[in-house]
Amino acid sequence: MFWDVTLTLLEGFGGTMKLFVLTLIFALPLGLIISFGSMSRFTPLRWLTQTVVWIVRGSPLLLQILIVYYGPGLMFGLPLLPRFTAALLTFVINYACYFSEIYRGGIQSIPRGQYEAGEVLGMTRSQIFFKVTLLQVIKRIVPPMGNEFITLVKDTALVRVIAVYEIIWMGESFIKKGLIWPLFYTGVFYLVFNGLLTILFGRLEKKLDYFR
Amino acid sequence: MKKLFALLLAGMMILSLAACGAKKEEPAADSDTAYVKANGKIVVGITDFAPMDYKEEGSDEWIGFDADMAKLFAEYLGVDVEFIEINWDNKAMELETKAIDAVWNGMTLTEEVMKLMGTSEAYCNNGQVVVVNSAVADQYQTAESLSELSFAVENGSAGAEQLDALGLEYTALQTQANALMEVAAGASDACVIDLLMAGAMIGEGTSYPELTYTVQLNSEEYGVGFRVGSDLVDSFNAFWKDAYKDGTVMEVATTYGVQESIIAK
Numbered sequence: 001m002f003w004d005v006t007l008t009l010l011e012g013f014g015g016t017m018k019l020f021v022l023t024l025i026f027a028l029p030l031g032l033i034i035s036f037g038s039m040s041r042f043t044p045l046r047w048l049t050q051t052v053v054w055i056v057r058g059s060p061l062l063l064q065i066l067i068v069y070y071g072p073g074l075m076f077g078l079p080l081l082p083r084f085t086a087a088l089l090t091f092v093i094n095y096a097c098y099f100s101e102i103y104r105g106g107i108q109s110i111p112r113g114q115y116e117a118g119e120v121l122g123m124t125r126s127q128i129f130f131k132v133t134l135l136q137v138i139k140r141i142v143p144p145m146g147n148e149f150i151t152l153v154k155d156t157a158l159v160r161v162i163a164v165y166e167i168i169w170m171g172e173s174f175i176k177k178g179l180i181w182p183l184f185y186t187g188v189f190y191l192v193f194n195g196l197l198t199i200l201f202g203r204l205e206k207k208l209d210y211f212r
Numbered sequence: 213m214k215k216l217f218a219l220l221l222a223g224m225m226i227l228s229l230a231a232c233g234a235k236k237e238e239p240a241a242d243s244d245t246a247y248v249k250a251n252g253k254i255v256v257g258i259t260d261f262a263p264m265d266y267k268e269e270g271s272d273e274w275i276g277f278d279a280d281m282a283k284l285f286a287e288y289l290g291v292d293v294e295f296i297e298i299n300w301d302n303k304a305m306e307l308e309t310k311a312i313d314a315v316w317n318g319m320t321l322t323e324e325v326m327k328l329m330g331t332s333e334a335y336c337n338n339g340q341v342v343v344v345n346s347a348v349a350d351q352y353q354t355a356e357s358l359s360e361l362s363f364a365v366e367n368g369s370a371g372a373e374q375l376d377a378l379g380l381e382y383t384a385l386q387t388q389a390n391a392l393m394e395v396a397a398g399a400s401d402a403c404v405i406d407l408l409m410a411g412a413m414i415g416e417g418t419s420y421p422e423l424t425y426t427v428q429l430n431s432e433e434y435g436v437g438f439r440v441g442s443d444l445v446d447s448f449n450a451f452w453k454d455a456y457k458d459g460t461v462m463e464v465a466t467t468y469g470v471q472e473s474i475i476a477k
Contacts, residue, residue, distance in 0.1 A: 070302070073309025080311050163298045176260045176389040178419015180397070 005174065005182045012170030013189050016156045019084075019166065023091040023152060030092060031099025039104055049100075056097040062158050065090045069162045087159040095152060102144045106137040139208040146201035150194050244442035245289070248313055253292040256282050257312035259300050259387065263412045263468040264318040277336075277468040278316050284460065288451045300387065301367065304328040307439050314444065315437035318408060320370040322432075330442045333449050334433030335461075337473045339407040340371045343395055343414060346424040352402070353426050361401040364394035371404030374429040389413075396420055404429065408470060433475065453477050 037049030056064070069086040072078040081089065110133050118128035160169040167190075171183040248254045258265040264278040274295040286293035298306050303319075306312045307329060320338060321331055344352055344361070352358060355378065363382035365371045371391075375382050383400060385391050391403035392413065407428065414423040438444040455461050456477040465471040 066302075070305045070309050070311075073311070074305065080309050083311075161299055162302070163296065165297070172387075172390075173260055175393050176262070176266075176387075178413070180393055 005179070005185065008174075009167055009170055009182060009186055009189060012165060012167035012186075013193075015164065015166040016153070016189075019088060019091060019156045019159065019164075020153055022088055023095055024149070026088075026092040027095040027099055030096035032103055034096055034100035035103035035107065038100060039107070053097045053100060056094055057101075061090070061094055061155060062161060064094060065158060065162055083162055083164045087162060087164045091152075091155070091159075095148065098148055099145075102141050102148065103137070105144070106141040107133065109140055110136055135208075139205075142201060142205050142208065146197070149197055149201070153194055153197070154190060244313070244439055244444045245447055247310075248289065248291055248444065251291070253294050254282075254286050254289060254314060255294045255296055255312045257298040257303060257306050257315045258295050258317040259297060261317055261388075261409065263408070263470060265295070265316075277465055277470050278318060280464045280467070281455070281461070282314070282316050284455060284464075285448065285451055289447065303437070307437065310439075313438070318406065318434050319437055320406075320432050321435040322370055322373060324368075325435075325437060328440070329437035330440050330445045332436040332438070332445055333452070334435050334475055335452060336408075336434040336470065337431060337475060338434055339431045340374045340404050340429045341407050341410050341425040342402050342404055342427045342429065343392065343410060343423050343425045344402045345395070345422055347422075348401075349424050349426050355427055355429065358402070358427065364391040364400035364403040366391055366405070369404075370406075370432055371429075375404060378429075392420060392423070395423060408473060412469070 034049055034053065037045055038053060040046045040049070065087060068090045069080065069083065073080050080086070114132055115128055118132055123131070156166055157168045159166060160172075163169075167186045168183070171186040174180075174182040258274065258279070260266055261276075263276050265274055265276045266279075267274060279295065282295070283293050296312055298312065300317075303312075303315045307315060315329065318336070318338070319325060321334055325331060342352065342358060352361065358378065358380060361380075363375055363380060364385055365375060365382045366388045367384035367386065369388065371388075372382065372384060382404075383394065385394065388403075388405045388409055391400075391405060394400040395403045407425075410425045412418075414420040414425065436448055438448070452461070461474060461477075462471055465474045
């Protein structure tokens with residue numbers, strides 16, 4: 001019994017992991033692009049990006065999932081995206097916006113003098129960014145990124161609102177068979193995985209310690 | 213160079229926004245039956261709800277009175293059937309957006325449901341019953357005695373409507389099963405669920421042996437939901453009448469123990 005439940009929940013956790021990993025793969029680079037947009041010296045682009053970031057960060061993720069999945073069909077009669085794709089799209093956009101602000105914070109925390117020094121040495125702006133700034137930025141954004149990663153793991157539970165099956169959905173399905181404990185048991189999976197993430201981020205921070 | 217890139221990016225963003233706003237020119241939905249046939253399958257939205265739609269332990273196939281009849285209906289239309297477990301709160305949106313083609317899951321024909329969907333003729337009788345712990349059941353045999361209980365009920369369900377009508381407070385939960393769990397865990401004194409479900413899920417020999425049901429608050433009927441104005445409604449009614457006459461309906465109903473609730477056609 002315990003073993004059967006564990007297997008079913010693991011299957012559900014597979015869905016959770018798929019969403020988690022794919023969201024990171026797309027949102028991490030997209031976030032960087034958005035952060036460039038919100039730091040751009042070209043005002044309309046900066047204004048546009050900041051508006052998008054405001055909308056995405058300012059409204060509930062749950063609502064965004066519903067809008068992305070049902071919205072096109074309800075408003076324009078368009079065919080719907082597959083459920084998982086809609087969920088992934090929402091998560092990528094949402095998390096890219098959060099990541100972009102973390103990147104921006106990291107990039108803008110690098111002292112002005114380093115850019116000036118780079119310029120004096122005749123480096124181009126992109127050379128300065130990739131050779132001088134980037135690694136320092138990575139070191140600085142590790143702790144807030146760890147926060148976001150852990151939040152992302154738990155936020156995946158929201159997608160069951162459009163019937164994308166993940167571990168909580170699987171846990172709840174046992175209630176109908178009269179088993180209540182599997183729902184609470186799902187917490188162990190989150191805890192173990194987030195524990196691993198915490199250790200991983202701790203190690204990463206140590207590795208990047210040589211900057212100071 | 214950089215400005216050009218920035219402009220390009222801005223342009224792309226605006227374009228993608230415009231693409232979202234573009235309306236697809238499509239004639240108003242004519243025949244839903246034609247749509248389903250062109251797809252080669254009818255997509256049926258369900259929840260895990262014994263004895264209507266459920267899976268046998270260790271099996272991946274949906275069975276139950278509704279599931280089996282849905283399979284026969286698909287056969288009648290000459291298409292395949294696909295069952296999708298949906299979030300019950302969103303059933304009207306699922307239909308409207310063509311994520312599913314039918315809601316067939318022991319759905320009570322409430323006024324709200326009939327407004328939001330094209331509904332079939334009723335095929336099954338049901339009622340809302342009050343579930344309490346059997347130790348205290350004898351104190352709550354009348355509707356008047358219920359006022360001192362705390363209730364749990366599925367959000368937006370027929371049970372919730374009954375409690376509203378009685379002016380009783382309740383906690384609204386995602387599913388009827390969650391409502392049962394509330395009572396089993398002692399978080400609420402009582403819950404209101406479907407008679408058919410109570411018959412299958414509580415009492416001796418089930419997962420909730422300590423629970424029992426007392427007052428039946430109303431009687432109601434189950435129907436199948438399609439899109440508003442869909443011609444699948446007529447197809448369904450014709451199919452059901454035939455299936456009832458040749459005894460198929462009762463045969464399937466007997467398999468799942470719901471034969472006493474079936475409405476004669």
